[in-house]
Amino acid sequence: xxxxxxxxxxxxxxxxxxxxxxxxxxxxxxxxxxxxxxxxxxxxxxxxxxxxxxxxxxxxxxxxxxxxxxxxxxxxxx
Numbered sequence: 001x002x003x004x005x006x007x008x009x010x011x012x013x014x015x016x017x018x019x020x021x022x023x024x025x026x027x028x029x030x031x032x033x034x035x036x037x038x039x040x041x042x043x044x045x046x047x048x049x050x051x052x053x054x055x056x057x058x059x060x061x062x063x064x065x066x067x068x069x070x071x072x073x074x075x076x077x078x
Contacts, residue, residue, distance in 0.1 A: 001026045016041040051076045 002025040009018045018037040023030055042050075044061065051059040056076035063072035 011041055014041050015039065047074055 002023075004023040004025075005020055007018055007020040009016060011017075016039045018039070020035050020037065022033045024033065025031075047061075048059055051057075051074070056078055059074055059076040061072055061074055
């Protein structure tokens with residue numbers, strides 16, 4: 001089996017849409033499949049509001065190194 005995945009994305013106001021296309025090769029046959037991943041596109045302020053609405057306090061964003069591509073982590077107190 002051989003598999004090829006290609007994708008492209010589009011950012012809307014609050015949603016990140018990722019369009020994936022797959023070519024699946026098996027036994028001399030090639031099939032095509034596709035899917036769309038819909039993900040929330042929230043900024044820092046959106047997260048702070050969500051923590052507050054959920055009753056959490058002192059939210060902080062922890063990141064090992066601000067110059068790398070690491071994603072970081074939000075922590076808060078309940």
